[in-house]
Amino acid sequence: MKTKKLSTRSYYKITPENFHVNGLLYYYENNNFYRLPVTQKYDEGLTRLTKFPAGAYLDFTTNSSSVGVNVTLRDKSYMPHMTATGTIGLDLYVKVDDKYVFMGTTKLDEAEFTYEYFKGIPKVYKEYRLYFPIYMELIELELILDKGAKIRQEERKKKQPKLVVYGTSIAQGGCVTRPGMSYPAILGRLLPEYEVFNLGFSGNALLHPEIANLISDVEDLKVLVMEVEANAGEVASTLQDRLEDFIKTILDKNPKLKIYLISHFPYSHTLFKPNLKAKHLKHKLFQEEVCNKYPKNITFIDGEEILKDLDYEETVDLIHLTDLGCYHLAKRLAKQISKK
Structure with missing residues (x-):
């Protein structure tokens, strides 16, 4: 369940107009988190699976002392041999000495939820990476930071292999x-x-x-x-x-x-x-x-x-x-x- 929005937090909706998302070849053309072009037709299996943003991630830099997410999915977890965190979870990493360090995952099994990864860390700029769900359609995502905290994305590398x-x-x-x-x-x-x-x-x-x-x-x-x-x-x-x-x-x-x-x-x-x-x-x-x-x-x-x-x-x-x-x-x- 999503919680009521707080006056002490700022909410940033992740859309192509506001943020670049890595790992999606057709992010701007599709205007969603699908992995294949929506303009083409596929068989039933591919049509369903392309809606799952496996491998997609959001890189951002912020000086916020807290990081959270508001998430709307198509459904909750559904597989007996895979955890809910694996099926519908979103992982957060932070860069430390040029390596990404795991900071938490969304430990919930709901189609809509608010989750705070941490709060109370020093208000200095840090680079983060947020991985999207593997096996569920992501309909809407908001990033939640401290009110007044700054957020930016590094300039995209031209012609990155x-x-x-x-x-x-x-x-x-x-x-x-x-x-x-x-x-x-x-x-x-x-x-x-x-x-x-x-x-x-x-x-x-x-x-x-x-x-x-x-x-x-x-x-x-x-x-x-x-x-x-x-x-x-x-x-x-x-x-x-x-x-x-x-x-x-x-x-x-x-x-x-x-x-x-x-x-x-x-x-x-x-x-x-x-x-x-x-x-x-x-x-x-x-x-x-x-x-x-x-x-x-x-x-x-x-x-x-x-x-x-x-x-x-x-x-x-x-x-x-x-x-x-x-x-x-x-x-x-x-x-x-x-x-x-």
């Missing part, structure tokens, strides 16, 4: 405990030279041609991370039929693009089901074969290898990565990307 993550529910953020712990969000903090965009779509990383076209048109796109096998590999021959065309569509317009293609992450049932293990191996070899056709552009990453040191402890349900899995994955990816 972009890093796009395209993938499954794992890329979208399932099933971390809060939005700042998705691996694209962590990548954004580890690689501040890039603006990171999350195009993870739960159950819908099906290599749609329209998504390839949208990615190919992203200005200043330098890096593309893809993990699609857990979706595309489960729908008939989608992976085999669409993967190379999807990649070729993007590379045709971005010949210098670096792509990192990740195969399936560890799945313990393959230890006891030979047919399942054989299927994963077949998909892995196929993806590796596609990557080998574009040695200057694509790096293949074995998903089982990159997380094997976690001994199958990295998921909530055998598939979806927890904070542990996402943090480990992001650290490994950042190291790989930084080599280029």
Whole structure:
């Protein structure tokens, strides 16, 4: 429930006219927090998922002694295997010595609420980052600061290189405990030279041609991370039929693009089901074969290898990565990307 507005606080509505929001490719065209253009038509799954602002965040600087939010969502949390803070929460970070430090998350399970992260800290300017919900449509957001406090946003970098993550529910953020712990969000903090965009779509990383076209048109796109096998590999021959065309569509317009293609992450049932293990191996070899056709552009990453040191402890349900899995994955990816 939202509380009554206080005379001791100032309220700032987050709109394209007032604030820039990072991580949304079509923020100004859409005039909302959707991740894909509203002018295009998509299948039912993508149409629903694009409304969830996974990976979006607001950077701002203020000297306020308190920071809070007024939030209106489409609904409250709804998934049995993911926390409310992970599904509908908003995380706040503050920059300390050039690193972002976690300052709190919205510990509520309501569609409308007011939340204060803290109060009573020194009134000196600090840089903050506010991450938006992973799995719920954000209808309206207000930032709440001290009455009389100053707020500003740093001037946007011109032609900042972009890093796009395209993938499954794992890329979208399932099933971390809060939005700042998705691996694209962590990548954004580890690689501040890039603006990171999350195009993870739960159950819908099906290599749609329209998504390839949208990615190919992203200005200043330098890096593309893809993990699609857990979706595309489960729908008939989608992976085999669409993967190379999807990649070729993007590379045709971005010949210098670096792509990192990740195969399936560890799945313990393959230890006891030979047919399942054989299927994963077949998909892995196929993806590796596609990557080998574009040695200057694509790096293949074995998903089982990159997380094997976690001994199958990295998921909530055998598939979806927890904070542990996402943090480990992001650290490994950042190291790989930084080599280029």
